[in-house]
Amino acid sequence: MEDRYQLSQINLQIRMYLLGVVFWAVLAVAKSQILQQFTQNPCVSRSTCHECIATPTCAWCYDTVNINTTKRCFQPSYPLPPLDQCDPSKIYNPDNEMIMIANAALSMRQESGSEGGTIVSGYEGSSSSSGSFSGSQSGSGYGGGAWEGGGGITQVRPQRIKLKLRARQQYSISMYYTQAEDYPVDLYYLMDLSKSMQDDKEKLSALGDHLAQTMQNMTSKFMLGFGSFVDKVVMPYVSTIPENLRSPCSGCEAPYGFRNVMTLSRDTWRFSQMVKSASVSGNLDAPEGGFDAIMQAVVCRDQIGWREKARRLLVFSTDAGFHYAGDGKLGGIVKPNDGECHLDTKGYYTMSSRQDYPSISQINTYVKKNAINVIFAVTKDKVDIYEQLRQHIEGSSCGQLSNDSSNVVDLITEQYQAISSTVEMKHNASSAVNIKFFSKCLNGNNEEVETNKCGNIKVGSLVQFRIQLEVVECPADPRDTKQLIQIYPVGLNESLIIDLTMLCDCPCEHEGLEINSPKCHSHGTFMCGICECVEPAYGPTCECNKAGTTANVSTANCINPKNGLECSGRGNCICGKCECEQRTNPEEIISGEQCECDNFSCERHKGQLCSGPTHGQCVCGVCECNEDWTGDNCACKNDTKSCLRPGTEDPTKLCSGNGECLCGECKCNANDEGFYFGRFCEHCTFKNCSDDCNKYKQCVQCQQYKTGNLTEEECQKCPFTPTSVRVVEVVDKNGEVLCPFYDEDHCRFSFVYYFDEENKLRVRAQEERECPTTVFLLGIVLGVIAAVVLLGMAVLLLWKLLTTVHDRREFAKFEKEAMMARWDTGENPIYKQATSTFKNPTYAGKS
Known part of the structure; x- marks a missing residue:
């Protein structure tokens, strides 16, 4: 039995030893992390103002006082900002601002x-619109005002x-x-009207009403337009023989580049008639001039009728490939596409034979600029190439047409739903x-x-x-x-x-520069509180000369090998020797050959270094604790009396029985239903918990405001005298309790009670009660009415002035353009008409 007891005692000692090892290991790791954070201060290596503010959390001091010792780039929040040597008004620390x-x-x-x-x-x-669209809706056949658009x-x-x-x-x-809900939709159907698309055109004409009805089921604010294209009317894209120019194929009309057949409108019957009456045409090569058509349909906003606030759909229907930038050289067209609108009064593209096709990047740029969703509706054999094109045009999609375009309504509906149900x-x-x-x-x-x-x-x-x-x-x-x-x-x-x-830069780097300043020994420019030296001078005030050696040789002895910083970032290397910073407080000293030691950077407790001189001393950045004290900040003690609530003598009631006393402070219990808090764990958040606010309310009223139900004798017996403050705030959230009340005069007042370090009850009460005040409503109403009237008159005068200035500028612009008008011959200088020569080999001439 005795052996078993001894064995249990040994196991207990082993467990306590292991627990102590773990405890000190955790403290050592935390301590090393803190020291590492201190030595890796990113601000100390920044030597100029723009480098300093480009580093997060760093600020720059451009004070011109004590320029030899002032720490310029520093962290204001860590751990003791060096503001003691810098005028706060001379600190540049810009913050993000929205x-x-x-x-x-x-x-x-x-x-x-x-x-x-x-x-x-x-x-x-x-609303502040992001686009620049400002075209009119005239000719669109769709009324209803700004909301309809x-x-x-x-x-x-x-x-x-x-x-x-x-x-x-x-x-x-x-x-x-x-x-x-019911967001407007503009759908412009751009169709290839070469001969091979004739059956597709007839099917689209028959399905026009069905397409409009389907889209109107999704939005009542639907507009429909129609355009067609073939190719450039030059060789080798189109035959230029006069007969073929008039009728390139049976039942075909003359070829053209692009034509805006119908401006966006709600007249669906007119859409069907326009598609039905549009004639097909013909060309020579397989690729078509679709890019010319897309560019004009996108940039000609007024002529097409695009509304500013609407989801814009451009349906591009074809069974062929496309020409793009550079192909125009085959027809002698070398002028790049300018991305401008060139439609005449009949809707034809006038620069088709003078400008090259646009590039894919141009199409993408103008589609993004005008916020248009392009839907490529192409036949099965062309899906792959347009699927690749879709990846290079933002917001575009691709769908497969049947051979006669009979599925065009389902295709457009499917693509629109996919577009509208996704935001990117x-x-x-x-x-x-x-x-x-x-x-x-x-x-x-x-x-x-x-x-x-x-x-x-x-x-x-x-x-x-x-x-x-x-x-x-x-x-x-x-x-x-x-x-x-x-x-x-x-x-x-x-x-x-x-x-x-x-x-990215500092105002002091552009203002108040002193070139060849005496502060820099006439060998540098003084700005932002520092000297920018001219070779070969160096040093804080350009007082040193390299004399043919490199800077690394002169400053080698100043580098701290532990952190790689010059003078540990807390001094200046003056001609190869560290001069440590001098603190304003003479008791704070930085020492060491590389300024690596100090007696003020140890851990603090309640604002005191190493918890005060009675607890320990700071030696080279580490706390050396006195007897009966331990911890990194010498704040931990074995005495548990500080965990007893005033008036409690029972030692088993440490932390009010609701917590654990650790290092002389209470660590309160908590569970899923609530938690305890306060200096002695005397408060809680559980359902049945209550505080002492009502207990102290009457005393605060009689002592602070001379109100309440207590008599003068009862008021003198109160256990405290409140401290008057202007605004009552909870400073220590774990130990102070806020008590707000309304008294019988409907006035609001509040106070905070807590226990100080000597376990004495302390109260801070609001200086004056907040009582309701009367409001002079008549004066406010009259003032608002007068302000509205004056503002309206000012707006009318401003509007009249602006319209007068605008009309005069427009008239002057009109006269200038009328004087500078020139005729364009429209001739191609490199084109020559073909000649034909006929010879009869059997004709020998006159005998």
Whole structure:
């Protein structure tokens, strides 16, 4: 029995020993991490102001006082910022800044309005459109005002912000997208009318009403247009023999490049008639001039009738390939495509024979600029090539037509649903700015993932994107530090515009420069509080001379081998020897050959170094504790009296019986139902818990405000005298309790009670009660009415002034253009008419 007892005692000692080893190991790891963080301060190696602010968390001191010893680049938040030698007004520490410019509410819900219009509920403010589209709707055959054109719909929020960012600091903003109900749709059907597409044209004519009815079931604000194309009317694309130019094939009309047959309209019967009456034509080679047609259909916004706020669909139907930039040289056309609109009054492309085909990148650029979704509806044998083309044109898709285009309605419907149920965010930022998109989309798991694309979106669904921006590098050209970034959903003419300013340099690097300054021994420029020396001078004030040696030889003795920093980052290497920084407090000393030691960077407890001189001393950055104290900050003691609540004598009631006493402080218990808190774990969050607010309420009222139910004698017996403060705040969240009340006069007051280090009850009470005040409503109403009247008059005067200036400028511009008009001959200088020579070999002439 005795042996078993001894064995259990040995096991207990072994366990205690292992527990102690683990405890000290954890403390050692934490200590090493803290020291490593201190020695790897990224600011100490930054020698100029722009290098300093390009490093996150660093600030620059450009004070001209004590230029030999002032620490210029430093971390204000770690651990003791060197502000003691720098005037706070001379510190440059720019912060990220965002200003909201336009933040109109989303069009989340719609209600039926009068006169066939629509009212969007929840709309507030004014939308800031990202596009530059401003064409009129005349000739479109579709009325209804701005709302019918989608002008009052907002699907992206916010619309514009101004942002200032420091380099290498991530900054996140939120962007919201919703698909508005009954959003307008413009569908322009661009068809290849070469001879091989004749049966497709007839089928499209028969299905015109069905196509319009199907789309109107999705949105009542639907407009339909039609255009056709063949190819450039030059050899070798089209036969230029006069007879073939008039009729290249049986039942064909003269060839042409592109023609806008019907501007976008709601007249579906007219669409069917236009398609039916359109005649096919013919050309020589298999590829067609579809790129010319796409470019004109995209950029001729007024002539086509594209609305500003609408989902724009361009259906491109063909059974052949396409010509692209460079092919025009075969016909002697070398002028590049200018991306401009060249349609005459009849809708024909006038520059077809004078300009080359556009390139794929040009098509992509103008499709993105005008927010158009291109749908390639092609036959089976051409699907592969247009599928590859789709990958290079943003927002485009590809579908397979049947041999006679009988499935065109189903194809367009399918592609439109795929486009409208998906949102994909893009941006146009330069390589200097890294942009990432994060979203939970509409996933049920509510988990945020890195993605710029969300699917399965329905009308009214709200999708949030978190946009993370980071300036990864400062541009070499200072003019590039200002950028206008557009973040937009593909295929929609709405976006978030970010006016970005990169904070990459300091104002002091451009202002107040002193060239060959006496402060730099006349061998350098004094700026931002430092000297920029001219070779071969060096040193903080250019006081040293290399004398033919390199800088590394002169500063080798100053490098601390443990961290690789010159003078450990806390001194200046003066001609090969460290001069440590002098602290304002004479008791704080930096020492060592490389300034590696100090007596003030040890851990602190409650603002005191090593918990105060009675607990320990700081020696070369490490606390050496006195007797009865231990820990990295010498704050841990074995005495448990500090864990007893005042008035409690029972030693078993440490921490009110609701916690554990560790190092003289209570560690409170917690579980799933709640937790205990307070200096003595005397408070809790459980259902049946209560505090002492009501207990101290009457005393606070009588002593602080001379109110309440206590008599003067009872008030004098209160166990405390409150301290008056202007604003009552909880400083120590674990030990202080906030008590807010309303008294019988309906006045609000609050106070905080806690126990100090000597376990005495302390109370801080609000200086004055907050009582309700009367409001002079009549004056406010009259002031608002007067302000509205004056503002209206000012707006009318401004409008009249602007219209007068605009009319005068337009008239002057008209007169100037009339004087400079010139005729264009329209001749091709390198084209010559073919000649024919006939000879009869049997004719021998006259005898």
